[in-house]
Amino acid sequence: MKEFAQRLLAHETASRKPVGADKAAAFRVCEKLRLSLGRFMGVAGYRSLLSRALAMAGAKIQWLRGLHVQADGKLEGLAELESKLNEEQIAQGEVALVVELLELMVSFIGPALTSQLIHDVWPRTDLSEFEY
Secondary structure: OHHHHHHHHHHHHHHOOOOOOOOOHHHHHHHHHHHHHHHHHHHHHHHHHHHHHHHHHHHHOHHHHHOEEOOOOOEEOHHHHHOOOOHHHHHHHHHHHHHHHHHHHHHHHOHHHHHHHHHHHOOOOOHHHOOO
16 A cells, blocks of 8 residues: 555656645645545545544654644645655655555445545556555
8 A cells, every 4th residue: 555655646746736736745645535535425524534544644653743634624734844854754754644544445435436536536547556
């Protein structure tokens, strides 16, 4: 799952498409998943899922505890932390957060639906390495 999360983050870093183009790759991944999952499970459901992923990732990467999830499911707080972190620390935190989010998706909605939602958001992504 870690390698797959890294691939999604690398894709977002390279693309810098309109949704959150000024934000870190993990924020863009979460934002795209928020839009897709929000239709499926509602804003409150997605917010709960992301909040749990953030708590779990924050247990491993301490600086993630400085982020929080807004009522609409958007992540915030990185701007205040960026000056205190180096690129490697940010990258480790992004991977940890996306891994936790993907693993929770697989746990709660199953691998088939998770794969379909990922394919809907990133249609050109090779899902053959998506392990669950």
